[in-house]
Amino acid sequence: MRGARFEQVDVRRPDLRKPFPRRFRVRLEGQTVLALSRRAKYLLATLSSGETLLVHLGMSGSFCIHPPADGPVPPGLGELTEADPHDHVLFRMSSGAAIAYNDPRRFGVMDVLSPGALATHPVLSTLGPEPLSTGFDAAALARACAGKRTSLKAALLDQRVVAGLGNIYAGEALHRAGLSPHRRASTIATPAGAPREHARRLVSAVKQVLREAIRRTLNPASYRSSRFRVYDREGEPCRRSRCAGVIRRRTQAGRSTFFCPLCQR
DNA sequence: ATTGAGACCTGTCGGC
DNA sequence: TGCCGACAGGTCTCAA
Numbered sequence: 001m002r003g004a005r006f007e008q009v010d011v012r013r014p015d016l017r018k019p020f021p022r023r024f025r026v027r028l029e030g031q032t033v034l035a036l037s038r039r040a041k042y043l044l045a046t047l048s049s050g051e052t053l054l055v056h057l058g059m060s061g062s063f064c065i066h067p068p069a070d071g072p073v074p075p076g077l078g079e080l081t082e083a084d085p086h087d088h089v090l091f092r093m094s095s096g097a098a099i100a101y102n103d104p105r106r107f108g109v110m111d112v113l114s115p116g117a118l119a120t121h122p123v124l125s126t127l128g129p130e131p132l133s134t135g136f137d138a139a140a141l142a143r144a145c146a147g148k149r150t151s152l153k154a155a156l157l158d159q160r161v162v163a164g165l166g167n168i169y170a171g172e173a174l175h176r177a178g179l180s181p182h183r184r185a186s187t188i189a190t191p192a193g194a195p196r197e198h199a200r201r202l203v204s205a206v207k208q209v210l211r212e213a214i215r216r217t218l219n220p221a222s223y224r225s226s227r228f229r230v231y232d233r234e235g236e237p238c239r240r241s242r243c244a245g246v247i248r249r250r251t252q253a254g255r256s257t258f259f260c261p262l263c264q265r
Numbered sequence: 266a267t268t269g270a271g272a273c274c275t276g277t278c279g280g281c
Numbered sequence: 282t283g284c285c286g287a288c289a290g291g292t293c294t295c296a297a
Contacts, residue, residue: 060274060276086275106274107275148267150269154269253270
């Protein structure tokens, strides 16, 4: 998409999690994508008009490029061979590529933000630091968790505390840090809000887990063999060396939490 | 103000 | 094979 122009935008089904913004199609058509970026789980395309296309994939959203991005675009291609009923939006780009947004569960979101709206967006503007940035450190995490009566797991899922962690990697990071997901969030900070050792371990674990996950994603071979430490491993042995624990599953705030009751305290 | 529960929507999987 | 309930990697809203 980068450097290409929206030639035609087809909204085949206008009801994702939120309705599409007014004049969605005309605000995109004719615009060139100047840059692609990301904030938390939101994908952002900067348009030549100064507006920003915002996309969230929800639980089941994905983009499919026809033809694949790694080949040249033969003339007459960029056609969709068969209509998938979950292809809700179709972008025809000036590069010849057709890009379909597919989302069976329709938990995704698409929006177009005016230049000023980026800074005032109710969700974007309240997001916490990017987990892989230097802004996410023990002091920042401790400050955000100080006084919180909720669980550590819930705090990690709160996008205002740290942006972009989801259920799987929150759980993975807690296991790596040896911290119980049920521990009260405030216990990683002193009453004054200064970081305890737990906060340092957790920050380090979050960064490691995400770096590892990205590395795996970029390498198909290791992605296939990707093995979580706790996620979806109920009843299986803990992977920490010399730990004899068995992974348990508990529902926490409506989400499944997997953890080792022995080495996570 | 913070917190947890329920809702949103569809597909898949395991058990009977 | 077929039906049914449980569950799914994310937000958002509402009520306590």
